[in-house]
Amino acid sequence: MVETARVVIIGGGAVGASALYHLALAGWTDCLLLERNELTAGSTWHAAGNVPTFSSSWSIMNMQRYSAGLYRGLGEAVGYPMNYHVTGSVRLGHTDERLREFRKVVGMGRYQGMDLAILSPGEIRDRYPFVETHDLTGALYDPHDGDIDPAQLTQALAAGARQLGARIERFRPVTGARREGGEWVLETPRGEVRCEYVVNAAGYYAARVGAMFGRKVPMMVMSHQYLLFDTIPELEVWSREQGRKLPLLRDVDSSYYLRQEKMGFNLGPYENPCRAHWVAPSDPMPEDFSFQLYPDDLERLEFHIADAMARVPLLEQARLQKVINGPIPYTPDGNPLIGPMPGVPNAFEACVFTFGICQAGGAGKVLAEWITQGGTEWDMWSCDPRRFSGFENPDYCVAKGMEVYGHEYAIHFPMARWPAAPDQKLSPVHDRVVAAGGQMAPYNGWERAEYYAAPGDDTAWAATQTFRRAGPWEARIRAECAAVRDGCGILDLPGFTRLRLVGPGARAHLASLTASRLPAPGRTGLLYFADARGRIVTEMTALPFSDEDIGVITAAVAQSHDADLLRRGLPEGVTLEDWSEAIHCFIVTGPQARAVLAPLTEGDLGLPWLSVQYQARVAGREVALVRVSFAGELGWEVHCDRADAPAIWDALTGAGAVPFGMKALNSLRIEKAYRAWKGDLSTDYSLLQGGLGRFIDWSHDFPGKAALAAERQQGPAKRFAVLTVDCADFDPPAMSNIWAGDRIVGEVTSAAWGYRVGACVALAMIAAGHAAPGTRLEVEVFGQRHAARVTGDGPLWDPPLGRCADALVGHEGDDRPSWHGARDPCRIFCRRGQSGHHQHLCAAPRPVPEIRPRPPVPRFL
Ligand SMILES: Cc1cc2nc3c(=O)[nH]c(=O)nc-3n(C[C@H](O)[C@H](O)[C@H](O)COP(=O)(O)OP(=O)(O)OC[C@H]3O[C@@H](n4cnc5c(N)ncnc54)[C@H](O)[C@@H]3O)c2cc1C
Numbered sequence: 123m124v125e126t127a128r129v130v131i132i133g134g135g136a137v138g139a140s141a142l143y144h145l146a147l148a149g150w151t152d153c154l155l156l157e158r159n160e161l162t163a164g165s166t167w168h169a170a171g172n173v174p175t176f177s178s179s180w181s182i183m184n185m186q187r188y189s190a191g192l193y194r195g196l197g198e199a200v201g202y203p204m205n206y207h208v209t210g211s212v213r214l215g216h217t218d219e220r221l222r223e224f225r226k227v228v229g230m231g232r233y234q235g236m237d238l239a240i241l242s243p244g245e246i247r248d249r250y251p252f253v254e255t256h257d258l259t260g261a262l263y264d265p266h267d268g269d270i271d272p273a274q275l276t277q278a279l280a281a282g283a284r285q286l287g288a289r290i291e292r293f294r295p296v297t298g299a300r301r302e303g304g305e306w307v308l309e310t311p312r313g314e315v316r317c318e319y320v321v322n323a324a325g326y327y328a329a330r331v332g333a334m335f336g337r338k339v340p341m342m343v344m345s346h347q348y349l350l351f352d353t354i355p356e357l358e359v360w361s362r363e364q365g366r367k368l369p370l371l372r373d374v375d376s377s378y379y380l381r382q383e384k385m386g387f388n389l390g391p392y393e394n395p396c397r398a399h400w401v402a403p404s405d406p407m408p409e410d411f412s413f414q415l416y417p418d419d420l421e422r423l424e425f426h427i428a429d430a431m432a433r434v435p436l437l438e439q440a441r442l443q444k445v446i447n448g449p450i451p452y453t454p455d456g457n458p459l460i461g462p463m464p465g466v467p468n469a470f471e472a473c474v475f476t477f478g479i480c481q482a483g484g485a486g487k488v489l490a491e492w493i494t495q496g497g498t499e500w501d502m503w504s505c506d507p508r509r510f511s512g513f514e515n516p517d518y519c520v521a522k523g524m525e526v527y528g529h530e531y532a533i534h535f536p537m538a539r540w541p542a543a544p545d546q547k548l549s550p551v552h553d554r555v556v557a558a559g560g561q562m563a564p565y566n567g568w569e570r571a572e573y574y575a576a577p578g579d580d581t582a583w584a585a586t587q588t589f590r591r592a593g594p595w596e597a598r599i600r601a602e603c604a605a606v607r608d609g610c611g612i613l614d615l616p617g618f619t620r621l622r623l624v625g626p627g628a629r630a631h632l633a634s635l636t637a638s639r640l641p642a643p644g645r646t647g648l649l650y651f652a653d654a655r656g657r658i659v660t661e662m663t664a665l666p667f668s669d670e671d672i673g674v675i676t677a678a679v680a681q682s683h684d685a686d687l688l689r690r691g692l693p694e695g696v697t698l699e700d701w702s703e704a705i706h707c708f709i710v711t712g713p714q715a716r717a718v719l720a721p722l723t724e725g726d727l728g729l730p731w732l733s734v735q736y737q738a739r740v741a742g743r744e745v746a747l748v749r750v751s752f753a754g755e756l757g758w759e760v761h762c763d764r765a766d767a768p769a770i771w772d773a774l775t776g777a778g779a780v781p782f783g784m785k786a787l788n789s790l791r792i793e794k795a796y797r798a799w800k801g802d803l804s805t806d807y808s809l810l811q812g813g814l815g816r817f818i819d820w821s822h823d824f825p826g827k828a829a830l831a832a833e834r835q836q837g838p839a840k841r842f843a844v845l846t847v848d849c850a851d852f853d854p855p856a857m858s859n860i861w862a863g864d865r866i867v868g869e870v871t872s873a874a875w876g877y878r879v880g881a882c883v884a885l886a887m888i889a890a891g892h893a894a895p896g897t898r899l900e901v902e903v904f905g906q907r908h909a910a911r912v913t914g915d916g917p918l919w920d921p922p923l924g925r926c927a928d929a930l931v932g933h934e935g936d937d938r939p940s941w942h943g944a945r946d947p948c949r950i951f952c953r954r955g956q957s958g959h960h961q962h963l964c965a966a967p968r969p970v971p972e973i974r975p976r977p978p979v980p981r982f983l
Pocket residue numbers: 132133134135136137138139156157158159160161162163164165166167168169170171172173294295296297323324325326327331346347348412446447448449450472473474475476477478479480481
């Protein structure tokens with residue numbers, strides 16, 4: 123008899139058990155969980171069991187909020203009572219910037235239906251009488267925070283899954299895996315199991331299990347400790363009088379939590395310096411570490427113990443009873459892996475959890491949705507395994523993991539660059555960019571300039587520790603935007619993802635995946651991809667060389683995600699190639715771009731928007747020229763061989779092109795209402811909500827067509843909109859609430875100061891009834907509401923009259939005049955738009971010059 127199951131989950135910690143429970147809840151009961159030891163034997167058994175909802179990430183907060191709600195009712199639902207104390211928590215703030223972080227989270231919480239609150243220093247003691255407050259600026263109170271017994275939680279989830287018909291086998295390790303006849307065959311000492319889907323939920327063993335599938339899991343393992351203190355009589359008296367426990371206290375600026383444990387305390391620091399384990403050959407990971415701990419290591423916690431005693435002097439009375447030092451896995455960004463296993467069919471990951479107890483509930487839901495529905499209710503890119511692309515070697519994982527752990531509670535400021543493991547992937551002109559003052563930041567590991575500092579500018583870490591727009595960078599970004607507006611800028615852009623579908627049927631394959639119409643060979647155009655519910659999965663720029671050879675260019679961070687999508691259902695004979703490392707790109711843009719390029723190229727600079735010249739030369743080097751610019755000015759992408767890039771950079775900058783960075787590009791694209799992937803474009807919104815309706819080619823079948831057709835009939839509930847916000851000091855962070863009176867009616871998806879229009883500009887998603895141009899709204903920025911006005915759903919900026927022939931072409935009413943908008947030949951004329959700037963409107967057709975014939979082998983696209 124061959125043993126079978128539809129889904130096999132490898133690993134029986136809190137996360138594996140929750141995945142099993144949620145699959146069973148979804149009606150997928152033919153599921154089997156295999157655990158090498160007893161349930162909870164990994165990290166789960168020794169976890170402290172804190173269940174916060176706090177997160178500065180919308181999706182992680184969603185997941186944790188869901189967990190807390192699930193845990194409240196779980197014991198009763200499955201008949202397995204648990205110790206779950208909802209005590210609330212007090213999170214202390216020592217600085218104004220910390221309070222700003224709290225206010226942002228309070229706003230997100232409010233949108234998610236949670237009543238988090240800011241406490242003034244005077245109010246903190248009402249919630250937590252034993253704390254010293256003299257040096258605090260305030261605190262955040264979360265009434266939903268609490269703690270749960272992790273082993274009981276896991277057993278309850280397991281019991282619930284079993285009751286629904288799912289199976290669990292303990293002491294049955296998976297030792298190998300192979301693909302056979304479109305199924306997975308998993309090897310165990312007690313025989314093989316065949317299954318359709320498999321889930322790696324192996325916690326800190328995830329890399330080992332991943333290797334069975336040929337997958338390198340980007341992770342490392344940290345040692346993490348908490349200290350248990352004996353009964354404190356004064357605390358016992360207070361607790362008995364009050365009939366409750368103290369709320370959990372987090373001193374995030376000193377990096378620890380302090381929780382009442384019975385009538386004593388549990389102190390859990392995230393220390394720096396910290397300690398990684400199992401990273402050196404001298405310290406190999408044991409074959410089996412079930413129910414084991416590392417030796418106590420208190421020396422490095424001394425600061426935190428002293429600090430906690432000063433903060434809550436009651437702690438001084440306590441005797442240390444026990445230390446728990448256990449393994450805790452980290453990815454390079456500290457978020458877990460939940461979703462498709464990159465490049466491996468029918469395989470998923472739900473592993474490498476740093477906060478796996480508070481996230482287990484939500485993670486189980488998300489994982490089950492991935493498997494049963496092919497997508498998740500909430501956009502979960504923050505946890506998608508495909509956000510890593512394979513360059514993350516062990517040294518990188520260790521350096522980043524330690525950095526995240528050592529700054530677990532740190533504030534993530536918009537201009538700060540986390541310094542560990544830099545320079546993973548370098549532009550061929552990296553040295554020139556740095557010499558010109560480039561302040562670098564990684565994009566999928568590729569170093570790009572955020573902006574160019576001038577000599578004497580304060581570029582130290584300390585200067586970046588602010589949410590304020592103003593800073594040493596502001597004058598530089600302003601000047602870079604002005605250079606692009608008035609002259610010619612050059613952006614060094616290493617790391618564009620370049621994929622190529624090659625073989626008979628390539629065009630038909632791509633056409634079957636995208637909601638858009640593919641451009642003809644020799645042209646270029648934007649493609650949008652929807653999921654079955656019509657939601658935005660991704661965006662790619664297509665460059666079909668022929669029907670059997672189609673290039674696509676996408677965001678650097680989309681490398682693994684988009685390859686995964688294109689690989690789906692790949693027909694026999696079609697191959698997917700990744701050219702991302704081989705070719706380099708500069709964006710040369712601004713009204714003087716033609717004048718700068720002209721002496722350096724014999725290419726035809728008169729060709730229109732969207733034209734592609736596969737074989738041109740710049741500075742005597744072969745290039746491809748694509749007539750587009752994400753900055754919204756006249757411009758070309760110059761694609762070239764990496765080896766030729768320095769000469770081209772030297773020639774262009776020598777001819778007057780001014781280097782500009784990603785921050786300026788962000789400002790320029792927001793003024794043009796150009797959306798960015800996973801900021802403005804995500805599975806939280808449908809193509810129609812995102813205002814991308816005109817990119818849909820209804821004449822062919824594509825994923826999500828039925829859902830979008832139904833939505834078209836009804837009219838989208840939300841709409842994309844552009845707002846100006848009267849916010850003098852800050853740009854609204856993503857997911858800032860938008861208010862109409864006393865109702866939240868939408869959220870900001872990205873925002874920046876627009877230097878060309880002289881206003882703070884936000885791209886947003888707003889309830890349909892509030893998205894009309896001219897609507898007055900308010901945007902909540904760090905707790906304060908600022909007046910805002912909907913300007914429409916199109917650009918706030920277009921180049922002024924006189925440059926029209928060089929400008930972006932659009933149709934009246936287009937939200938995003940762009941490459942696709944120019945597909946139809948049109949004549950352009952100008953008028954002064956509402957914003958006071960000129961708009962380009964499409965009137966009668968006019969002939970478009972011939973596009974040059976494509977070469978047999980495109981080298982640079
Ligand atoms: C000291 C400490 C305190 C913590 N406190 C908290 C906290 O307060 N709140 C919080 O949210 N998180 C906390 N954590 C983190 C939390 O413990 C983990 O994130 C969580 O337990 C991870 O659960 P998991 O199910 O992903 O992994 P695990 O619990 O590690 O489970 C993985 C399972 O996979 C099994 N397995 C591995 N390989 C195989 C195989 N080949 N075949 C079959 N089975 C296999 C293992 O035996 C193990 O049982 C703490 C961690 C530590 C170290």
